Amino acid sequence: MRALRHLYSPIIDQNPITLQILGICSALAVTTSMTTSAVMAVALIAVLVISSLVISAIRRHIPNTIRLIVQITIIASLVIVADQLIQAFAFNVSQRLSIFVGLIVTNCLVLGRAEAFAMQNPPGPALLDALGNGLGYSLILLIVGFIRELLGAGTLFGFTVFVSIYDGGWFTPLNFMLLAPSAFFILGLLIWGIRTFRPAQIEPPDYKITIDPNRRAP
Amino acid sequence: MPDLNPISWWLKLLALPNESRTKTLAVAFLVSGVCALVVSSAAVILEPLQEANRAAERQARLEAMMAAMPGMADILSESGADRLESVVVDLNKTAVTDIDPAGFDMRAAATDPETSTPIPPEADVAGLGRRTNYAVVHILRSGDALRLVILPISAAGYQSTIHANLALQGDLNTVAGLSIVEQGETPGLGARIEEPAWQALWPGKKLANAEGEIRLSVVRGRATNEYEVDGITGATRTGNAVTEAVQFWLGDFGYGPLLDKLRAGALDQ
Numbered sequence: 193m194r195a196l197r198h199l200y201s202p203i204i205d206q207n208p209i210t211l212q213i214l215g216i217c218s219a220l221a222v223t224t225s226m227t228t229s230a231v232m233a234v235a236l237i238a239v240l241v242i243s244s245l246v247i248s249a250i251r252r253h254i255p256n257t258i259r260l261i262v263q264i265t266i267i268a269s270l271v272i273v274a275d276q277l278i279q280a281f282a283f284n285v286s287q288r289l290s291i292f293v294g295l296i297v298t299n300c301l302v303l304g305r306a307e308a309f310a311m312q313n314p315p316g317p318a319l320l321d322a323l324g325n326g327l328g329y330s331l332i333l334l335i336v337g338f339i340r341e342l343l344g345a346g347t348l349f350g351f352t353v354f355v356s357i358y359d360g361g362w363f364t365p366l367n368f369m370l371l372a373p374s375a376f377f378i379l380g381l382l383i384w385g386i387r388t389f390r391p392a393q394i395e396p397p398d399y400k401i402t403i404d405p406n407r408r409a410p
Numbered sequence: 411m412p413d414l415n416p417i418s419w420w421l422k423l424l425a426l427p428n429e430s431r432t433k434t435l436a437v438a439f440l441v442s443g444v445c446a447l448v449v450s451s452a453a454v455i456l457e458p459l460q461e462a463n464r465a466a467e468r469q470a471r472l473e474a475m476m477a478a479m480p481g482m483a484d485i486l487s488e489s490g491a492d493r494l495e496s497v498v499v500d501l502n503k504t505a506v507t508d509i510d511p512a513g514f515d516m517r518a519a520a521t522d523p524e525t526s527t528p529i530p531p532e533a534d535v536a537g538l539g540r541r542t543n544y545a546v547v548h549i550l551r552s553g554d555a556l557r558l559v560i561l562p563i564s565a566a567g568y569q570s571t572i573h574a575n576l577a578l579q580g581d582l583n584t585v586a587g588l589s590i591v592e593q594g595e596t597p598g599l600g601a602r603i604e605e606p607a608w609q610a611l612w613p614g615k616k617l618a619n620a621e622g623e624i625r626l627s628v629v630r631g632r633a634t635n636e637y638e639v640d641g642i643t644g645a646t647r648t649g650n651a652v653t654e655a656v657q658f659w660l661g662d663f664g665y666g667p668l669l670d671k672l673r674a675g676a677l678d679q
Contacts, residue, residue, distance in 0.1 A: 253437060255429055257434060279460050
């Protein structure tokens with residue numbers, strides 16, 4: 193049962209986006225619609241799980257001096273394969289994701305889990321940890337994508353939910369929701385919400401301002 | 411007697427300390443070898459599927475360009491869609507061939523020495539190196555009058571080869587539309603040539619002046635006359651590449667002779 197903690201703790205308690213603030217750039221870029229969010233989430237989970245598994249399996253034989261290059265080589269190869277698969281089987285989505293699938297290589301989350309967990313743990317826990325972190329990332333991506341697509345275009349997965357004024361309905365799309373900064377606000381509100389319910393996540397302030405009672409004006 | 415058993419070699423390698431130079435090199439080469447194998451087999455196995463997707467995309471863009479052109483829907487409905495004929499033209503002989511355009515791959519023809527011609531360096535403004543001998547051209551007529559000609563053009567851009575379709579109206583001097591078929595330019599800068607707003611600047615522009623000199627070009631900043639198209643800020647080299655594609659493909663080494671024949675009504679079917 194303790195092993196399962198690796199799976200569920202990253203979903204909320206150790207969420208890579210809202211607690212560790214990793215992988216923000218892709219969370220901003222691809223969450224304009226549910227479809228792109230979902231494809232990105234699936235691609236990231238696949239890359240993360242397979243790379244963690246492979247790196248964990250050969251971890252005892254990776255020389256320390258070249259370990260980062262070995263990890264990045266494995267991750268980059270998997271990303272290229274994922275990109276090729278998306279181009280072959282989901283061409284329209286690949287056009288909209290453009291360079292962001294390729295940029296999974298630079299997603300701090302993938303290298304972070306490889307270096308921090310897969311290098312020190314056997315393949316079983318490494319797999320669960322990767323899956324848990326991938327699901328935690330996907331959950332945030334889908335929540336942000338849900339809010340942005342619903343309020344920005346009135347649709348979900350491309351299907352109309354609110355009929356927009358352009359089609360004779362009542363809903364005025366919030367164009368701001370389709371711009372990257374809106375994802376910052378939604379992520380900020382999410383982090384605020386989660387930390388209200390999980391006060392353990394609140395970090396102690398680095399500095400405390402104290403006023404010296406004996407201080408005199410210069 | 412040296413030990414030649416590969417399994418014991420493998421076990422010896424695994425038993426080496428991780429920091430030894432032999433093992434570091436061996437791990438580096440093994441990992442890169444396996445990764446290279448995985449990546450290249452994925453690319454090779456998935457290539458046909460991706461190519462089919464791209465072909466469908468090209469067809470869809472051609473149809474979208476047809477639909478976006480003013481009056482096109484009327485012409486098609488009065489004359490029937492079958493009046494849009496696609497032909498494979500031999501650019502060296504300036505004659506229509508009997509090659510089936512549906513299955514013809516211009517890009518493959520452009521790289522095959524048998525079906526392409528090296529472009530003399532002084533004529534190669536578009537940086538292509540070789541030019542296909544056979545091009546798929548779409549011609550729309552109503553009655554005997556020429557209404558529209560769609561010509562595939564291409565050029566080496568800033569970081570990719572740009573492929574586009576240029577549609578000319580029946581006078582063969584007025585642009586009816588430009589649609590970018592494929593490009594891999596910088597996202598947000600050069601890649602903006604794919605945006606409908608930029609392509610909408612093209613219809614109505616003139617190709618050549620009274621002396622027959624090709625003038626149409628993408629300029630920096632704002633267009634000032636009917637031969638100029640607004641450039642995209644930060645994408646000067648991509649804009650230049652589109653200009654070069656037009657200059658090269660409509661010039662003497664491209665479709666120039668074909669357009670002359672079409673103007674004279676002398677292109678035999």
